[in-house]
Amino acid sequence: MSDTPPVALAIAGTDSGGGAGLTADVRAFTACGVHGAVAVAAVTVQNSVGVQDFHPIPPEVVAAQIRAVAGDMGVDAAKTGMLASTAIITAVVEAGDQVGLGTRVPFVVDPVAASMHGHALLAPEALEAVRTLLIPRATLVTPNLDEVRLLVGVEVVDDDTAREAARALLDLGAGAALVKGGHLEGSADVVDLLVLADGTEHRFTSPRRSTEHTHGGGDSLASSITAGLARGMALVEAVALGKAYITRAVEHAYPLGAGHGPVSSVWSVAAWERS
Ligand SMILES: Nc1ncnc2c1ncn2[C@@H]1O[C@H](COP(=O)(O)OP(=O)(O)OP(=O)(O)O)[C@@H](O)[C@H]1O
């Protein structure tokens, strides 16, 4: 028998192709040393080519999953991904408040609005609930550049505009903001800018890999950060763990299907087998 690891909870959607969403979340949790629990918010019909359809789970069932996990095994950190609708966001926030998400329990909000193929995963009118209900409770919010544009109307093209976007997210009440630079094509490095509530900045930089196989990259980053927080790391340390994990996961990404293959966590077991 081993010691029980910390528990991280992902509240998000499934991806039938196994690339993004909850499948990526649980892989990242495992690779980063925590037990992964899930509250399924939506089921997507998805593969490497795109999202063909999705089915939101009844809000009360999403909330019940959160309470069931928290009431039994406890939650050391939680993250949200695809939440689909205002009704689900409202249910997540109500159950989250009951179990201390964002107060006693670190809470990472990845404001997923669309898949990398451009297919919507959030009703447009639910952006207001992301702004007013989710982000004010977030220990950390982790938007990509499209989500930044939708949430705070800033077009990020360089460091200054990334900083402006992060500050606008802090003004909405986030404890910290990580503006991800994956979509800023043309730069040799990928820079993710973390700004804390006190204005302190940290830049996380890695070489930009030339690959189209980055499906699930954002989910994997948010989940590995959440795993670090579940393990008791300070936020900056947890983001450094997440950046190290996603950098290797992009490096080892593999083709799968006719479209975009996923970032990989298969390397972690392969490395252990070799050692
Ligand atoms: N080509 C790349 N090379 C190296 N790292 C990358 C690359 N693309 C993205 N990343 C890293 O992956 C993480 C996710 O960034 P990105 O901006 O792509 O988020 P996202 O759009 O939410 O991801 P997703 O593809 O899951 O929608 C970031 O840490 C980013 O730096």
Ligand SMILES: Cc1ncc(CO)c(N)n1
């Ligand atoms: C279910 C789900 N969540 C998130 C994303 C974004 O990566 C996706 N494509 N699918």
